[in-house]
Each structure stands twice: as C-alpha cells, then as structure tokens.
Amino acid sequence: MIIIVKQNTPKEKVGELLHSLEEQNFKTHLSEGENTTIIGLVGDTSIVDIDSLKARDIVEDVRRVSEPYKKANRKFHADDTVVDVLGQKIGGGHFAVMAGPCSVESESQILEIAKNIMQSGANFLRGGAFKPRTSPYAFQGLEGSGIDLLLKCKKKYGIPIVTEIMGISDIPLFEDVDIIQVGARNMQNFRLLKELGHLKQPILLKRGLANTIEELLMSAEYIMSGGNENVILCERGIRTFETYTRNTFDLSAIPMIKRLSHLPVIADPSHAAGLDWLVEPLAKAAVAAGADGLMIEVHNDPSHALSDGKQSLTPSRFTEVMEVLKNYIKLEKKVIG
Template identity: 50%
Template sequence: MIIVMKAGAAKKDRDEVLKRIRELGYRPHVIHGEIRDVIGAVGDERGKTVLQSIESMHGVENVVPILQPYKLASKEVRKEPSVVRISDEVSIGGDRLIIMAGPCSVESEQQIMESALAVKKAGAHILRGGAFKPRTSPYSFQGLEEDGLKLLAKARDLTGLPVVTEVINPETADLVAEYADILQIGARNSQNFALLKKVGQLKRPVLLKRGMSMTIQEFLMSAEYIMSEGNQSVILCERGIRTFETATRNTLDLSAIPVLKEKTHLPVVIDPSHGTGNHHYVAPMCFAAAAAGADGLIVEVHPDPEHASSDGPQSLKPAKFDRMMEKLKLFAEAAGKTL
C-alpha cells in the first residue's frame, strides 16, 4: 500500500501516520515529492487491508494498493523519475547523461592513475574500477582487494571523480563503503539476497546490475530488496543477458531502457562493455543507449588493454574513449540531455 499525504500536510500528521503503520506491523518508507509526500507501507501482503483505515487520519489524501510485486521501485509509489545524488557535482537521473569510466580491475597505482586522468580529461563524471573481482575461474585475477580500494581513493583525490566499485559479499561491504561513493552489485550477485539486504542498510548509492538470465521483474525485485532495507538510492544497470547468440559476449537488451522507464522511477545505466564483450561495438551501443533515453553509461577504459588482467578485449584505449565522448554529445542532445 502507499499512503498519499495531502499537499502541505504538517510534519506531525505524517509522524502520526508513520506511527500507525508501525503499530499495524508494517515498515514505512517516506518518499518526498515536490508537492506532497507519499509513504510506502511494506510488509505481509495478506493483511494489507488493515492499512485502509489510515485513510481517515488527518493529513491523508488516500490509500492506494500497489499492484506490482515490487512496491518501492514501482512508479505507482513515485510518478516522477528519481535522481540519485552521488556528490555535490554529480547526480544520476537528471538532465545530464552521466559517464562512468575506467578499467575493469585496479592492477597498479600507475595504471589506475593514468586511467583516472584520461577519463577525467575526456569528460567522464565517475571513475570505475574493481578492487574485488568475482571471476568465473578461481585461477583468474581476483583483484587487489583493500589495496585496490586505497588506490581508487587516491585516484579520487587526484581527479575529484567519485568512485564506483564492486561489493562481492556481505562481509566486505562495510570495508568497501568506507572507500567507495557507489557500491556496485555485479550480475553474478544480483540475486544474492543477503548481500542486497546488507547494501540496503548502508548509506551509499547502489549500482545494481541485471543478472545474465534475469527477467525485468526479477531485476526490479532485486532492487526492492535493497530499498526495503531503507536505501532508496538505487541505480539500475543493464549489462546484457545470456542468449543463444555467440557473436557477442552477451546480448545487450536496449529495449530494457523504455521498459524500465515505464515500470520504475529508478535511473537506468547501460554497460555496453560487458553487453558486447568487444571494444569495436562499445561506441555504437553507447550512442544507441543515449538515444534510447539512458541516464548513464559505464564503460571500460584501460591504457594498455592488451596486457589487462581482466576484460582487455572489451576495454577502450583512452584515445578511442576520447573520440567516442566527442560524438556522444550529439546523441545525448538528441535525447534532451547534456554531458
């Protein structure tokens, strides 16, 4: 259920509603709108009719059942698009196309500093880089872990770029949150519900990647796990799904952009690097994603991809990334956004 407060309702009225929701055994989540607040009441679906009585309380306009299984992520709760604030200068979901760029994994101080300076110069807004790397093979490079986090923080100090990096388990989530501005949940962990709950309890924006075999509804239910723990700063990331096609690493589902825009208020970011697995295809998919209305892109950029520890074939060299950024402005403008 969502409780829609009247325009200009007093804080004391809202507090009484919150108190009553808790008394009825539900968890309230306040979503602040430009004109009025709405309150999501989350809990056991079987007894939700008792919440209808709140409609008679002072300051309440009406109580509306939410039809979708995902409640807080639904547009039924919030009609206008959410804007997730990352820093004083960067927000995702507004009228600017936000670019996250950097190497797949942090390999050395020289590599991450060179990458950070290059993507900053080209116009990127956020630095990406993996310190913890969940890999398909146990023998592959697994990341520098805390040393990698320290290097990302150093790169942020050098460039001023906020940092997004992956969290791979609940045990290290607090550590990653000490260094990162955005916590990334990778495709392999998109239904790791213990991890989703953990990042939902942390005060950091979360970039949630779609699992490689996930439906849109399953994707939004994973977002719901995070939001139901109190963290409303969730960014959805389409990174390609597994199909029968072998010409690309995954099949990048750009139709997910308009579908998600219709179903949720959360911002949508596209990852063309993992979506295609080939640096030749990254720029065209960036242009297409921008034209389709994406709120951001996350792109792998490496100064020496031929010798990268992970995902070299899908990484752009800085010069190619710079050229792509110049052309990307045209597609962003066509979609009503700026870089």
C-alpha cells in the same frame, strides 16, 4: 490478482477459498463460466505469496495483474529519482559517464586512466578491486589495496568512484566508496542486498544474466525496503543462444524500466558486447533509448589488461567515442553531471 479455479470444483470449496481471502482483507469478485471459474482479488496483493495460493488444491493458476514491487514502482512515485554523488547527478535529465578499467592493477595505471577519462568528459571513475571470475585460477583483483588506489584517485582528482562488492564482510572497506556496485552474479544474493539496504551510499545494481526485468526491480526492492532508496539499475546483457556477442544487450530493458520505475537506469555496453569496436554503437543506442548513463571500460593498455581487455577502449579511443556520444546526449536534452 486473478485466481483460476480448477474445473468441476464444488461450490462450497470455492466458498471456503473466498472466505479465507476476505479474512485477509481482500475484496473478491467471482466470475463463473461454463468451463472456467475466476476469482478477481483486489487490495495490496504485493504481499500475497503467490506460490502458497497456487498450491491450494482447487487452484489451477494464479496471475498477477499489478506489479509485485512497490518502492521501485513509478505508479507510487511519479517523478524520476535523481541520485546525487558529490554533486554529480544521475537521473532526471542528468547523465552519468562511468569509465575506467575492468580491474585496478597499479597506482600508475589507475591514476593515468582517471586523468584521461576525466579529460574526455567522464564524471565517475569505475574500477574493479574485487573481481568475480569464473575460474578460481584467474586473477581475482587487488581487493582492499585496489580500493585504496581508487580512493587515491578520488582524493587527487575529486572524482567519485564506483566499485564492486562481492561479500558482506567487505562492507567496511567500502566506507568511502561513492557508489557500490552489485555485479550480475550477485543480483539475487539477497543477504548482500539486505545489508546494502542499511547503507547510505547509492547502489549500482546490475541485471543478472538470466534475470527478468521484474526480478531486477524486485532486487532493487530488497535494497529499498531496507531504507536505502538510492538504487541505480544497469542493463549489461542477458544470456541467449547467440554466440557472436558475449551477451545479448537487451536494449528494450532501458525504456521499459524507465516506464515501470522512477529509478535511474544506465547501460554497460562493454560487458554486453564483449568487443571493443561494439562499444560505440551500443553506447549511442543506449543514449538514444533513454539511458541515464553509461559504464564503459577504458584501459591504458588493453592488450596487457589482467582481465576483459578485449572489450576495453584505449583512452584515445574513449575520447573519440565521447565526442560522438555528446551529440546524442544533447539530442536527448540531457547533461553530463
């Protein structure tokens, strides 16, 4: 960590700051230039409150040199984390294909889709029971009974299920859910993250629309510091000025996170693009960029979906896309499952 001292600060003031830092067990190094005095701070700076330090009256600025996350940091955990869910693995060469409808709508719908996506090669069933919607007047999901329908699919077909949680009070409903998803809007719902840190199920953490990669890793750190180290990260597009796509898919985030962290990273091309025909090229690109999995919306009747139909594939289109994707997954020397 580097502390830049304000110009013309009296020497004794700098001395006081050095002293107070050393009392906190940091080693300090002083560089005095003609215009600028810099203090290098060495030790475990992840616990330093950078804001407090910045507020010192003699401090011009403070910059981190090392990352503020520890448990999620590859520097302290060189090997890929491999998440294992009912025998289906994610990370470390294992590729996950999570497919299903944006919203669970009915028993026949979700059973049919589950069967179809499994036949095409997907190994996780995704489906929304609790839906975060911008408008209070829009369909909010089947809630608890939506989870029951997903569990029926799990029981019938043995496929692990992934579904989104929106609040702490719903945790009991998620007892048999295999992967609990935290949506983009809740990426910094710290109260929820802390609670999920006490659970045993893997957490699928989606990147917020305006959140940096560092903030995503810090949110993973919230969950991991509670004891739950099975976190799967998901890039699903960030918000920019471009309007032709729903969001801007930040593909670079995939290899960047893989380098910074040992956690598996998947991509959600359906939400990133917001358009069905963009799913295939984005999915291929995500595989090529090193993703450990994909989350793809599939709906038996996109035209009549209760949410996000525009970005959903039909089961037959999903089958075609999977056939193409398998070549790319193979080229990356990964295996589904």
